[in-house]
Amino acid sequence: MALHPIDVELPGDANSRYSVDWSGDAQGQMLAVARPRSVDEVRAVVAYCADKGIAVIPQGGHTGLTSGAISPKPGCLIVSLERLNAVREIDEGNFSITVEAGCLLQNVKDAADERDFLFPLSLGAQGSCQIGGNVATNAGGVNVLRYGMMRNLVLGLEVVLPDGSLWNGLGGLRKDNRGYDLKQLFIGSEGTLGIVTAACLKLLPRPEVTETAYLGLDTFADAIDLFSRARRSCADLMSGFEIIGAECLPLAREIYPQLQSPLAGDAPVHVLMEVSASRLVPLRAMMEVFLTQAMEADLVRDAVLAASIAQAQTFWRIREGLVEGHGRRGYHVRSDISVRLPQIAPLIEQLRAMLEDNFAGWTSQSYGHAGDGNVHFNALPPAGLPLPQARAIGAQIEGRIFQIVEAMDGSISAEHGLGRTKRDRFASSVEATHLTMMRTVKRAFDPANIMNPGCILAEDEVAA
Ligand SMILES: Cc1cc2nc3c(=O)[nH]c(=O)nc-3n(C[C@H](O)[C@H](O)[C@H](O)COP(=O)(O)OP(=O)(O)OC[C@H]3O[C@@H](n4cnc5c(N)ncnc54)[C@H](O)[C@@H]3O)c2cc1C
Numbered sequence: 066m067a068l069h070p071i072d073v074e075l076p077g078d079a080n081s082r083y084s085v086d087w088s089g090d091a092q093g094q095m096l097a098v099a100r101p102r103s104v105d106e107v108r109a110v111v112a113y114c115a116d117k118g119i120a121v122i123p124q125g126g127h128t129g130l131t132s133g134a135i136s137p138k139p140g141c142l143i144v145s146l147e148r149l150n151a152v153r154e155i156d157e158g159n160f161s162i163t164v165e166a167g168c169l170l171q172n173v174k175d176a177a178d179e180r181d182f183l184f185p186l187s188l189g190a191q192g193s194c195q196i197g198g199n200v201a202t203n204a205g206g207v208n209v210l211r212y213g214m215m216r217n218l219v220l221g222l223e224v225v226l227p228d229g230s231l232w233n234g235l236g237g238l239r240k241d242n243r244g245y246d247l248k249q250l251f252i253g254s255e256g257t258l259g260i261v262t263a264a265c266l267k268l269l270p271r272p273e274v275t276e277t278a279y280l281g282l283d284t285f286a287d288a289i290d291l292f293s294r295a296r297r298s299c300a301d302l303m304s305g306f307e308i309i310g311a312e313c314l315p316l317a318r319e320i321y322p323q324l325q326s327p328l329a330g331d332a333p334v335h336v337l338m339e340v341s342a343s344r345l346v347p348l349r350a351m352m353e354v355f356l357t358q359a360m361e362a363d364l365v366r367d368a369v370l371a372a373s374i375a376q377a378q379t380f381w382r383i384r385e386g387l388v389e390g391h392g393r394r395g396y397h398v399r400s401d402i403s404v405r406l407p408q409i410a411p412l413i414e415q416l417r418a419m420l421e422d423n424f425a426g427w428t429s430q431s432y433g434h435a436g437d438g439n440v441h442f443n444a445l446p447p448a449g450l451p452l453p454q455a456r457a458i459g460a461q462i463e464g465r466i467f468q469i470v471e472a473m474d475g476s477i478s479a480e481h482g483l484g485r486t487k488r489d490r491f492a493s494s495v496e497a498t499h500l501t502m503m504r505t506v507k508r509a510f511d512p513a514n515i516m517n518p519g520c521i522l523a524e525d526e527v528a529a
Pocket of ligand 1: 087122123124125126127128129130132133134146166187188189190193194195196197198199200201202203204205206207255256257259260261262388389480481484517520
């Protein structure tokens, strides 16, 4: 094979780290892994595959959680972007940074921080996920309510197309209405239209002061009322509003055994709220007034305003730990759903009742980026239930979750994309016109269907 100079691992080892995703739930197959070091090498690999009719799967940090970066079928070439990881330019005057696709999100944040800027995308997997993966999945995270999703943070892209040609759309302009905004098609396309090799991203001024509060509430409905108030009282300064069901804390303790609830007493619902601004804004006074008013209105039962950065970090550790705690539990039902804000509390109530009434021994965990209408409702199987049975029952639970979300006109994938795991459910529930438009876009970019076939759209859907 003429690809050896480009570093191809042959043959694809089934146990290779390139064939599993973060959850460990799915095992992929492959022909080989290519790890190009330059854009020209990416082009050469893709052109070779196009010529030979070999399927190509772009892979970032494989933290995507929907099996988008691994294939259940043998014969595909995984293209790992991990070696294409340079920071090409920081343009301070333009408030922008241009990085290669394989840069870890954490490294981009650190590079911005060193120059006194903020790159605001923040998520639990930021030490492993890559900018190319963030673009391809339109990643969200904890600061979306203020800064938007990846789509709002991308100024330009460079992409290798399925025939090996290169599109340089790295412009870095904030305003550009010359026809179709093509970069938007690649953002959220999950590697089905081309391989992102670089991105020009927005930088923001780094906030000088951050205030973080940990709050205890009676209900999720109160949490959403509190969020509405905070939007008005704290204007655009709110950068995080996470809801956490109290039942999630033991999972966080599995990762951080010393972790204590910051609250004096028990509260069924916890809220982690963050505001940030420049030093000229009297943030602390604003938070004190806001929280006093919320307590007087009986919305908040207990409130702790972090006294130091270290204490704020312990609050965030609860949020991070519970996600990792889920991962450590092994197989469980994981969901990433969204509804309109006023429907969050009824959604969680219905989901909890569905699980309790129909699936004895299963326990639920509810948490999420509530400010964006995004809830993670996960279900853990009873201890000792054999894996094949857990998976079979888990599939039923997932179906019931999707039914409830769809009845509320919500989304079965708020952040993680469709990948291969949610593809068929999406196809069976979306309007025919929507699916036709998606197929048309895919065929226009990738008529031979070599770019991540079976991701987002089933292979026969594209061929039909
Ligand atoms: C602990 C944890 C917490 C998470 N929290 C969040 C969260 O808060 N918000 C959120 O949105 N997501 C979250 N995720 C999901 C995940 O981190 C994101 O989807 C992330 O953007 C995926 O990046 P990656 O580099 O790992 O991509 P991969 O998993 O490697 O790939 C994901 C998809 O993108 C495609 N792709 C990857 N690189 C490229 C490229 N260069 N060009 C074209 N296509 C490409 C792949 O083919 C695949 O379809 C979390 C995941 C974990 C494990």
